Amino acid sequence: MGNLVINVKKFLSNKNTVTIICVVAGILVLYIGYTWRVSSATNPTTIPYAKVALPSRHVITSDDIGYMEVSSSVLSKSNNMIRNANQLIGKEVMYGTTIPQNSFFYTETVVSPENQPDSVLADSPDGYTLFELPVDLNTTYGNSIYPGNYIDLWFKGTNDYNRLIYTNLISSIKVLDVRDSQGKSVFETSAESRTPSVLLFAVPDELYSLLSKARALSGYNIEIIPVPRNKNYTANPGETEVASEYVKEFILSKTEIIPDENISSGSSSGNNNNNVDEDEEDEDEEGS
Numbered sequence: 001m002g003n004l005v006i007n008v009k010k011f012l013s014n015k016n017t018v019t020i021i022c023v024v025a026g027i028l029v030l031y032i033g034y035t036w037r038v039s040s041a042t043n044p045t046t047i048p049y050a051k052v053a054l055p056s057r058h059v060i061t062s063d064d065i066g067y068m069e070v071s072s073s074v075l076s077k078s079n080n081m082i083r084n085a086n087q088l089i090g091k092e093v094m095y096g097t098t099i100p101q102n103s104f105f106y107t108e109t110v111v112s113p114e115n116q117p118d119s120v121l122a123d124s125p126d127g128y129t130l131f132e133l134p135v136d137l138n139t140t141y142g143n144s145i146y147p148g149n150y151i152d153l154w155f156k157g158t159n160d161y162n163r164l165i166y167t168n169l170i171s172s173i174k175v176l177d178v179r180d181s182q183g184k185s186v187f188e189t190s191a192e193s194r195t196p197s198v199l200l201f202a203v204p205d206e207l208y209s210l211l212s213k214a215r216a217l218s219g220y221n222i223e224i225i226p227v228p229r230n231k232n233y234t235a236n237p238g239e240t241e242v243a244s245e246y247v248k249e250f251i252l253s254k255t256e257i258i259p260d261e262n263i264s265s266g267s268s269s270g271n272n273n274n275n276v277d278e279d280e281e282d283e284d285e286e287g288s
Contacts, residue, residue, distance in 0.1 A: 044069040047104065048085045054099040055189035057116065060088045080107045092116055098189045129208040130176075132198045133224055140178065140196045145228050146187060149175045150237040152229065155214065155247045157222035165250070168243040169214075169224070170207060172233070176200045199226055203240065210248060213255045220254070 051066040058064075065085050082088060082105040091110040093099055099109055133153070137143065145151060155169035178186040181197040203211065214222055242248050 045072060045083070047081065047083045048088060050099045050101060050103050050105065053101045054093050055192060056093050056095055056097055056185070057188070058093045059113070060091050060093070060110065062089055065089075078104075078106070081105070082107060082110070095185075096188050125202065127204065128202040129205055131201045131203050131208050131211055133201065133211075133226065135178075135196050135199050135226060137195055139226060140199070141228060143178075143186065143196060145175055145178060145196075145199065145226060147175055147177050147185075148234070149228060150234045151175060152227045152243070153211075154225040154227050155222070155244065156225055157214075157217075157220045159220070159250065165247065167247060168227075169247050170203075170211070171241060171243040172238040173201050173203065173240050174237065176202055207240070207242070210242070210251060214251050217251065217254055 046067050046069050048065045049068050051064055054060065054064060062085070065088060067085075088105055088110060090113075092113050094109050094111050095116060097109050099105065135145075150172050152168050153170040153173055154167065156164075156166045159165055177200040178196050179198050179200065180186055180194040184194060186194040186196050211224065214224060
């Protein structure tokens with residue numbers, strides 16, 4: 001036993017031996033560390049992906065979801081990637097977003113239906129009313145009018161002498177949305193082609209009344225025509241206002257002006273009583 005210990009001490013006291021041992025130990029440490037890192041980086045994890053292209057506001061079901069194995073290194077680069085299908089089923093694709101086929105799901109592309117933004121109502125200021133103008137592919141210049149554009153609305157019709165009236169009626173009006181015949185936003189997805197059916201605006205109540213009366217008039221061949229302008233017109237919008245007082249007065253002259261109906265019945269009866277009292281006073285004065 002004593003000889004063994006002596007031999008071990010002699011072996012370890014040899015500088016060459018110690019060097020070899022250190023080199024071998026270093027190689028083992030590097031190998032073990034490298035193997036652990038490679039194993040961690042390539043350890044596959046199953047995550048959901050879109051089997052088909054999903055358009056805006058689509059309600060996600062289990063049929064839309066496939067599963068794929070990816071390495072941990074991919075997941076480490078995307079903290080917002082959804083990894084559990086239970087977080088997807090019943091959710092909607094975010095408004096204005098399309099999830100491409102074979103794409104992963106991300107937290108910013110899906111939302112609960114109750115939290116889905118209604119962009120049209122959200123963009124409508126207080127005191128404004130939503131107005132729909134029927135259009136088609138031709139009157140939108142081949143789908144060249146986009147939400148957010150500022151355009152003009154022109155008036156086309158005939159007067160009492162069957163002479164043409166064609167002029168700008170309302171200037172600098174903002175397009176809130178372009179929708180198809182199904183009420184779907186034309187530009188909210190690129191997954192399908194949609195044909196414009198209406199333009200949506202938010203206008204002050206007075207302009208809403210004017211436009212509605214113009215559209216309701218019969219016998220004057222009236223059309224309200226959207227006219228797009230250039231980028232500077234949208235970048236520097238003016239006030240939304242009537243551009244032709246002549247056309248405004250023409251429309252109003254063909255419709256009935258409704259009196260103010262906000263006067264309470266009590267006030268009306270009170271005014272009537274005052275009138276009666278004044279009439280009685282006048283009769284008394286005449287009699288005297």
